Amino acid sequence: CRTVQTEMNRERKILRAEIVGAHRTERISISAISDFSLGKARAVPDVGAVEGTLLPYCLDFVHRRAVYVGGVGAGEAQEVPFYYLHLRRAARTTVTVPWELTPLCRDELRAPILLFSPGRCGSTLVSRILYEAGVANVSEADFYTQATSKFSSSPLNPLRRGMRHAVLGMGRDLCASLSAAGPVVVKLRAESCRAPRLVIDPNERRALFVTRNFESWARSTIQTFRNGPRKTVQKYLAALAC
Numbered sequence: 001c002r003t004v005q006t007e008m009n010r011e012r013k014i015l016r017a018e019i020v021g022a023h024r025t026e027r028i029s030i031s032a033i034s035d036f037s038l039g040k041a042r043a044v045p046d047v048g049a050v051e052g053t054l055l056p057y058c059l060d061f062v063h064r065r066a067v068y069v070g071g072v073g074a075g076e077a078q079e080v081p082f083y084y085l086h087l088r089r090a091a092r093t094t095v096t097v098p099w100e101l102t103p104l105c106r107d108e109l110r111a112p113i114l115l116f117s118p119g120r121c122g123s124t125l126v127s128r129i130l131y132e133a134g135v136a137n138v139s140e141a142d143f144y145t146q147a148t149s150k151f152s153s154s155p156l157n158p159l160r161r162g163m164r165h166a167v168l169g170m171g172r173d174l175c176a177s178l179s180a181a182g183p184v185v186v187k188l189r190a191e192s193c194r195a196p197r198l199v200i201d202p203n204e205r206r207a208l209f210v211t212r213n214f215e216s217w218a219r220s221t222i223q224t225f226r227n228g229p230r231k232t233v234q235k236y237l238a239a240l241a242c
Contacts, residue, residue, distance in 0.1 A: 012098035013043040016050060019069075019092055030149075030189075031058035031084045031142035033067050038094060047104045050095055053177050054104070056170035057087055057094070059146045061159060065096040066143070066166045068104075074178050078131050081124055083138040099162045102169030105176040111201030112171045112186040113208060114144070118239035119190035120220040121212035127187040136178040137185035143170050144199045145189045153195035160198075168201045190235065193242035211239065 021037035035058075044050060054068040055077055071092025080086040097104065115137075117123040127139040146152060147167045152160070175184040185208070192199060200207060211217075218232055227235070 012100070014045075014047065014098075014101065015041040015065075015096045016044050017041040017094050017096075019071075019094060022088055022091070025085070025089045028082075028085070030145050030191075031088065032146075033058060033060045033065075033094075033096075035088050036091070036094060041096070044095070047095070047097075050093075054095055054173070055087060055177055056141065056143055056174050057084070057091070059143050059163065059166060060096060061146075061152075061163075063096070064099045064159065064162060064166075066099060066102050066170050068095045068097065068170075068173070069093065070095065078136065078138055078178065080139075081128075082140050084140050084142040099166035099169075102166045103172040104169075105173050108172045108176040109203060110172065110175040110184065111168065111204035112175055112184045113204055113206050114192075114196075114200060115185055115187040115208040115210065116193055116196060116239070116242050117188075117190060117210040118193065118212075118217065118221075118236055120217055120224060121210050123187050123210045126208075126210055127185070130185055135183060135185060136175075137187065138174070138178070139187040140189050141174065141186050142189070143167055144186065144192050147198055148192045148195040150194070153198055164198055167199055171199075171201055190239065193239045196242050209242070 018039040019036045020039050023035050052070050053074050054070055057067045057069045060067055069087050069091035072087055072090045077083055124139055127137055130137045178184050221232055
């Protein structure tokens with residue numbers, strides 16, 4: 001996609017920087033701009049000046065920017081079990097975009113079909129099945145996780161409106177990067193069950209939800225995450241409410 005909104009960028013520029021170091025490459029921590037050490041940022045006139053595929057990575061709340069990364073192919077981003085972790089390890093450049101300038105692909109009308117779950121119920125396997133069936137999808141894109149955190153999803157968050165605009169725009173850009181046509185599915189982390197209305201695009205009325213019998217789910221969750229009974233039950237109830 002070569003189309004980008006440029007009328008509003010006189011004061012807020014699109015910035016490109018080389019990644020000189022990556023951090024937390026073996027951890028499941030939620031994505032953040034601090035995952036990278038960056039070289040000097042340089043303004044680019046529009047996204048068309050950046051070669052290669054750009055994939056949405058995370059939100060930068062301090063600077064109200066959407067962070068995209070380059071150097072990772074769309075195919076390999078779909079093959080891996082964890083999108084965010086592969087991008088953290090493999091990305092070579094960042095392109096940060098003011099929230100108000102998203103989406104980059106103004107002519108992309110598709111929005112992802114979001115796959116919600118409480119975790120530990122086979123949703124990663126579902127993502128793999130979709131990939132083998134030729135349905136474009138990625139597993140755990142963390143800009144959705146960030147947007148549904150307790151602070152971000154709070155009605156008291158002054159950045160909430162701009163953040164939601166950016167998240168929906170990044171979702172459309174993800175569709176454009178992964179496939180030229182057809183549905184795109186994004187499997188979410190369990191935390192995204194907190195605030196589904198913040199991340200579901202009105203242009204895509206479909207959503208998927210995967211769940212599991214409570215007893216077996218609770219045993220698996222407690223064994224994996226070491227959560228206590230209260231937190232475990234609250235997590236399951238939040239997923240049911242979603």
